[in-house]
Amino acid sequence: MKVHIHVSLKPGVLDPQGRAIHHALEGLGFDGVNDVRAGRLIELDVADGVTDDALDEMCRKLLANMVIENYRIERMDQKETA
Amino acid sequence: MKVHIHVSLKPGVLDPQGRAIHHALEGLGFDGVNDVRAGRLIELDVADGVTDDALDEMCRKLLANMVIENYRIERMDQKETA
Incomplete structure (x- = not known):
């Protein structure tokens, strides 16, 4: 089962990478861009038995830095069948 | 309008960052993880007049390296109203 983890900086945290992209x-010459934030996308291929709790723990323990980052878990297969 | 750009390595391209995360x-102690691929998530806040073509050009010219990366454009506001 494919799972996408979206990790993004919390609002208010300085984002030099996003600012560089914006610049x-x-x-x-691209107009109309108000703001850019840079984050990470981690694509996991996990066994079907892996629970949401386990994914949550992976994010908290390793994939995201909870002090400055938020994460969002998206199960790709559920989405397709929904 | 919020736009998310998902940039991920093409299949077959070596991904040392993903492998390090997997390891x-x-x-x-997390079991059941078959594969990990690391990518980037770029969150843009753009004016409503910015077209899909302009977003596409941003990706091709700057945000993604078309030789080794794929990108996917997701307009967040359209999704909410759909």
Whole structure:
């Protein structure tokens, strides 16, 4: 089963990478971009028996830094059958 | 309007970051993880007038390396009203 973990910086946390991307987009002539935030996307392929609790624990223990980051778990297969 | 850009490595491209995460998850005792791929999530806040073509061009010119990466554009506001 495919699971996508979206990790993004909490609001208010300084994001130099996002700011650099924003600056570069403006430099390339793209208008209308108000803000850019950079995060991580972690694609897991897990056995069907892996529970939501286990995924949650993976995020809290390793994948996200809970002090400055939020995470969102998206099960891709459930979404397709829903 | 919020737009999420999902950038992930193409299949077959070596992913040392994903492999390191996989190894670390196993080290922490998490079973059932078959594969891990690491990618980027770029959250844009753009003006409503920004077209899909413009977003596509941003990805091709700056946000994704088309040689080794795929990207997916997801308009968050459209999704909520759908």
